[in-house]
Amino acid sequence: xxxxMDYSMAWLSYRKNPLFxxxxxxxKIYVQENEAVIHTAAKELSRAAEAMFDESSQIITIVKxxxxxxxxxxYLYTDKNGPGxxxxxxxxxxxxxxxxAKEPSGILYGCFAxxxxxxxxxxxxxxxxxxxxxxxxxxxxxxxxxxxSIERGYSGDSFFFKSQELLINERTVDYARLVSSIGINxxxxxxxxxxxxxTKLISEDYAEDLKQLAMIFRNYGISLYxxxxxxxxxxxxxxxxxxxxxxxxxxxxEKQMKQVYASVPDLxxxxxxxxxxxxxxxxxxxRTHAQGANMLAxxxxxxxxxxxxxxxxxxxxxxWRDRKTDRARSAYDSFSPLDxxxxxxxxxxxxxxxxxxxxxxxxxxxFGALQRTRQILEVQIAQEYTGQQRHVCYLIPEFKxxxxxxxxxxxxxxxxxxxISGRAFPQFAGGITAVANTGSDTNWTGHDLAAANWFGFGxxxxxxxxxxxxxxxxxxxxxFGPDKEITEAVCRILMMSWxxxxxxxxxxxxxxxVNPHNHYGPNVDGYEYDRWGxxxxxxxxxxxxxxxxxxxxxxxxxxxxxxxxxxxxxxCPEELLLFFHYVPYTYRLKNGKTLIQHIYDTxxxxxxxxxxxxxxxxxxxERIPEDIFMRVSERxxxxxxxxxxxxxxxxxxxxxxxFIEDEKGRExx
Ligand code: GCV
Numbered sequence: 001x002x003x004x005m006d007y008s009m010a011w012l013s014y015r016k017n018p019l020f021x022x023x024x025x026x027x028k029i030y031v032q033e034n035e036a037v038i039h040t041a042a043k044e045l046s047r048a049a050e051a052m053f054d055e056s057s058q059i060i061t062i063v064k065x066x067x068x069x070x071x072x073x074x075y076l077y078t079d080k081n082g083p084g085x086x087x088x089x090x091x092x093x094x095x096x097x098x099x100x101a102k103e104p105s106g107i108l109y110g111c112f113a114x115x116x117x118x119x120x121x122x123x124x125x126x127x128x129x130x131x132x133x134x135x136x137x138x139x140x141x142x143x144x145x146x147x148x149s150i151e152r153g154y155s156g157d158s159f160f161f162k163s164q165e166l167l168i169n170e171r172t173v174d175y176a177r178l179v180s181s182i183g184i185n186x187x188x189x190x191x192x193x194x195x196x197x198x199t200k201l202i203s204e205d206y207a208e209d210l211k212q213l214a215m216i217f218r219n220y221g222i223s224l225y226x227x228x229x230x231x232x233x234x235x236x237x238x239x240x241x242x243x244x245x246x247x248x249x250x251x252x253x254e255k256q257m258k259q260v261y262a263s264v265p266d267l268x269x270x271x272x273x274x275x276x277x278x279x280x281x282x283x284x285x286x287r288t289h290a291q292g293a294n295m296l297a298x299x300x301x302x303x304x305x306x307x308x309x310x311x312x313x314x315x316x317x318x319x320w321r322d323r324k325t326d327r328a329r330s331a332y333d334s335f336s337p338l339d340x341x342x343x344x345x346x347x348x349x350x351x352x353x354x355x356x357x358x359x360x361x362x363x364x365x366x367f368g369a370l371q372r373t374r375q376i377l378e379v380q381i382a383q384e385y386t387g388q389q390r391h392v393c394y395l396i397p398e399f400k401x402x403x404x405x406x407x408x409x410x411x412x413x414x415x416x417x418x419x420i421s422g423r424a425f426p427q428f429a430g431g432i433t434a435v436a437n438t439g440s441d442t443n444w445t446g447h448d449l450a451a452a453n454w455f456g457f458g459x460x461x462x463x464x465x466x467x468x469x470x471x472x473x474x475x476x477x478x479x480f481g482p483d484k485e486i487t488e489a490v491c492r493i494l495m496m497s498w499x500x501x502x503x504x505x506x507x508x509x510x511x512x513x514v515n516p517h518n519h520y521g522p523n524v525d526g527y528e529y530d531r532w533g534x535x536x537x538x539x540x541x542x543x544x545x546x547x548x549x550x551x552x553x554x555x556x557x558x559x560x561x562x563x564x565x566x567x568x569x570x571x572c573p574e575e576l577l578l579f580f581h582y583v584p585y586t587y588r589l590k591n592g593k594t595l596i597q598h599i600y601d602t603x604x605x606x607x608x609x610x611x612x613x614x615x616x617x618x619x620x621x622e623r624i625p626e627d628i629f630m631r632v633s634e635r636x637x638x639x640x641x642x643x644x645x646x647x648x649x650x651x652x653x654x655x656x657x658x659f660i661e662d663e664k665g666r667e668x669x
Contacts, residue, residue, distance in 0.1 A: 007171060007442045010178055010451050011478040014051035014119065022124040023053035025097045028073030030062050037104035038076055040219045041111040044177070045074060048115045072096060074114070076107050086185065086221070087132025090114055092124055105185065105221035109133075109462070112181040120477040131463055134421045137347070137376060137431025138461035139186035139225070140179060141271065142438075146190070146197040152382050152519075154389035155446035156439035160189045164197045166209035172216055175438075180220035182458025186433075187222055189213070192273040192310065194229035199236050201226050202256055207263040214264040223268030225308070230272060230292065231280035232256070243285035244295035253299040261303040269305035270296065271349070276313045289313075289334065290341035297345045308376060309342075311335050311350045311366060318533040326545075326552035327533030328354035332365050336557075340372035347374040347430045352402045354554065355534070357385050357435075358511030359393075359502045362566070362576050365557040367416045368407025374428045377402070377420050380435040381453040385511065386501055388520050389437060389446040391639045392613065393501045394494035396456040396468040403464050408559040417464045432461045447635050448628050451479065452494055469495060486623050489616040496609055504606025504643045505650075507599045509579030510536050510544065513650065521642065522649040536578075538657055542585050542595070544578035555580055585658045599654050600662045603647040610640045 017023075026049035029042045046057035060073075072095035083089055084102040088110030091098055099110035113131065117124060143151040144158030146165075159171050179187065190198050200206065214224040233239040233252045243249055261267060274281030274292055282292030293309040300307060314330035331354060342348070348370065353361025357380040367375070379399055386393040403417040413423045422429025434457045438444045445451045455475040459466060472491045480486045505522070506513065512534040515523040527534040537545050547554040548567045555566035565571045569581050574590060577583055585596035593601065614636050621629055652669045655662070662668055 007174070007440075007444065009174060010444055011119075011455050011475055012115075012178060012181060013479070014048055015481050016054070017052050017118075017121060018054050020053055020118065020121055022118070023049070023055055024072060025074050025092075025095075025124060026053060026055050026057050026118075028071065029057050029059045030070075030073055030075045031059060032062060032077050034061065035078075035104050036219050037221050038078070038107050040221075041076060041099075041104070041108040044108070044115065044181075045111050048118065052118060070096070074099070076111070078102065078104060078107065082106065083130060083132045085133060085136065086183070087130070088113070090127060090129045092127040097124060097127070108180060108221050109183055115181075116474065116478055120474070120482045133183060133462045134417065134464050135431040135461050136422065136429050137186055137433070138184050138458065139188065139376070139431065139433035140184055140436045140457075141188045141192065141227075141378070141433050142436045143191040143193075143382070144189065150439055151191050151193060152384045152435070153439050154382060155437065155444060155450070156441040159438075159440050160213075166206060166213060168209060168212050168216070172213065176216050176220040176222055178444075178454075179458065180222055182455055183462035184458050185222055186225055186268050186431075187217065188225040188227055188271045188433075190227045192227045192271060193277070193279060194227050194273075198227070199229040199232050202228070202232065202260050203236060204259070207260070210260075210267075211263045214267065218266060223266060224264060225268040226270055228270040228272050228296070229280070230274045230282070241285070242280060244282050244287050244292045245285070250295060250299070253296060257299040257303065257305070261300075261305070265303065267303070267305060269300055269307055269345075271308045271310070272296065273310045273312065276310065277316055288338060288341070290338045290346075293346045294341075294343045297343045301343075301345055306345045306347055308347045308349050310378070311348050311364075312356075312378075314533060316533070317531050319531070320529050320535060323537075323546075324552060325533070326547065326554050328547060328554045329552060329557060330354075330533075332369060332554075332557045335366055336369040338373075339370045342373050344374070344427075347376050349376040349378050349433065351378045351380075352399075355511060359386050359498070359506050360509050360575055360579070361511065362509075362579060363402055363405040363407070363416060365554070367405070367419055368409040368414070368559050368562075369557065370419075371409055371425055372428065374430040375420055376430045377416060377432045378435070379432070379457070381437040381450075381457050382435045383437065383450065383453075384435075384519055385514065386498075387639070389450045390635050391501060391642065392447065392449045392493060392497040392636070393453075394449070394456070394468070394472065394497045395453050396460055396471055397495070397498055399457070399460055400464070400468050403460075406562075408562055434461075443628075443631070448632050449490070449494065451475070480624065483623055486620050489620045493613045493616050496613065500606050500609035500613070500643075502606075503602040503609065504646045507578060507602060507650075508544075508574060508595075509576040511579075512536065522646045524649060524653040537582060538654070540657055540659075542583050542587070543654075543657075544582040545580070546582045547580045551582075585654070585660055594660075596654060596658050596660045597663055600651055600664075600666070600668070603651050604666060607640070607643045607647050610636070610643045614640060 049055040075098045077100045079100040082100040082102045086105045088101040088106040148157045148162040231242045233242045237252045275283045297307040311331040313334045314327045418424040452475045456471045472494045476490045512527045513524045516526045587595045655668045
């Protein structure tokens with residue numbers, strides 16, 4: 001282990017509160033058995049008690065249940081009749097706080113829930129609180145490379161890799177503490193674009209390091225996962241093919257997996273990006289994704305591993321003149337015919353929308369189309385297209401909308417949340433994952449307020465019925481303490497931030513008006529004549545991509561009545577109007593405004609919203625630690641300038657295209 005490094009503990013930064021009336025429970029922690037995760041849980045409780053209340057807790061091992069007359073304290077019991085799947089019951093009775101759960105991980109989550117309540121100074125008397133995670137898999141995908149860089153990373157370097165080595169130190173443990181405290185139970189440590197040395201992560205070279213890392217994770221109820229290179233049999237094994245049906249390829253994977261699982265017997269499995277953006281895959285051998293995924297799944301099956309296969313597959317060498325090929329259709333066209341063909345330890349990982357993490361997209365039509373396949377919803381808290389952690393953009397309200405979308409795949413229980421949790425099709429449960437927004441920065445996430453997305457994602461993955469506002473409040477009070485003024489100001493900033501970002505960047509579902517490659521800042525035509533399948537199709541009369549049946553037909557890939565709803569301009573939800581339709585600038589929206597006036601108005605409003613956020617932040621200056629205050633202030637100032645640039649470029653572009661004046665006569669260039 002290296003020496004202590006300089007970083008904060010985000011929402012686990014405990015503040016002193018020695019006068020908290022309920023601190024006494026923490027003096028004695030009774031544990032029933034000597035199990036690693038329960039031991040971790042007790043240690044976390046005593047650590048929190050020490051930091052918050054100056055209480056040094058005694059950890060006492062007891063056999064079976066405590067006798068009736070046993071003393072006050074916290075009791076951690078596994079109970080075969082308790083809440084399962086990582087759920088827990090936390091209750092107080094006669095001076096005893098009890099946490100029961102079927103599994104040790106439930107005890108750990110219960111302890112962190114108790115700590116959160118204590119951090120917020122909520123009364124622990126008569127507490128009776130149950131939580132059971134909705135999603136079996138609650139994961140983070142890190143896009144870290146072996147040289148320490150992070151693809152789409154906006155908060156420093158990787159804390160998992162440096163100079164082709166794995167980093168295992170104090171920060172690794174603190175990372176595990178943070179993510180398990182919000183219920184994450186699976187972490188992929190390396191980029192889905194697996195190249196060069198990353199291909200060797202499954203070789204002997206890294207076996208010892210992975211073993212150590214997995215042990216740290218295991219103590220916190222987290223399974224380690226790796227991203228895999230489909231061409232590893234060639235690049236690592238020296239074979240001349242990676243054909244999933246070739247006997248030598250199957251043999252190679254079987255041997256390789258045997259060796260990997262010998263070092264990490266509880267390795268969760270592998271994430272695979274195949275036949276996507278230049279990554280190798282089964283298409284090279286005229287094989288299907290099902291053949292590719294199933295072959296790997298069979299190799300990890302003896303060890304209980306899973307293969308998580310990404311559906312982010314599209315033609316990235318498209319001709320912009322071609323109006324029939326539609327990137328939005330691609331995942332659906334590639335994977336819906338394969339429904340039912342995947343073996344049971346394959347899970348398809350589907351990005352929330354059909355394009356790529358734009359500020360507004362419809363929910364991918366694969367959700368609902370797949371009814372005999374396990375699925376993971378992939379969202380991105382790394383803010384690639386939503387301000388790159390320099391703009392505040394709290395994404396939990398967006399994720400809530402996605403989870404609550406009715407796919408119409410069944411009469412009841414048809415939302416995305418129902419599908420991934422396994423409520424819709426019980427034998428096909430999966431989960432949810434986020435592309436991580438963390439890095440080596442002292443505050444982990446670059447923008448201090450971006451930690452709300454990290455925390456919020458974990459909390460939402462566990463309990464999707466929480467509201468975005470409740471999650472924001474919980475994060476805020478754990479991070480800054482239960483100070484009403486801070487909570488009110490910060491939560492208002494968070495809750496207005498996604499709509500504000502949408503207003504000053506993208507009108508009504510049109511994305512991609514960004515600088516190519518780095519995806520930051522306005523560039524309306526940046527992707528318009530490029531090969532990536534990402535167009536707005538604006539001309540002198542209107543804009544938008546026609547995806548109804550007269551266009552690319554993407555609207556028809558949804559189940560009814562969604563297909564009909566998206567088919568016509570009149571029925572299409574307005575926030576997605578330009579995603580699905582080419583619409584004249586003079587078209588009147590439901591509020592009576594023309595489309596062009598809506599574009600002008602929202603772009604001016606978006607900037608005003610950022611000004612309001614700055615005023616709210618300045619209003620709590622005295623209550624926020626100086627370094628955090630300054631970091632956030634600098635970013636908010638940048639956000640304001642940048643929002644103005646977005647506003648002016650977008651408004652000017654569409655003014656020059658349409659020649660239509662702003663009714664309010666504001667400055668457009
Ligand atoms: C990891 C987008 C990003 C890429 C990313 C890819 C993916 O295209 O810009 O950086 O690659 O998505 O999700 O695989």
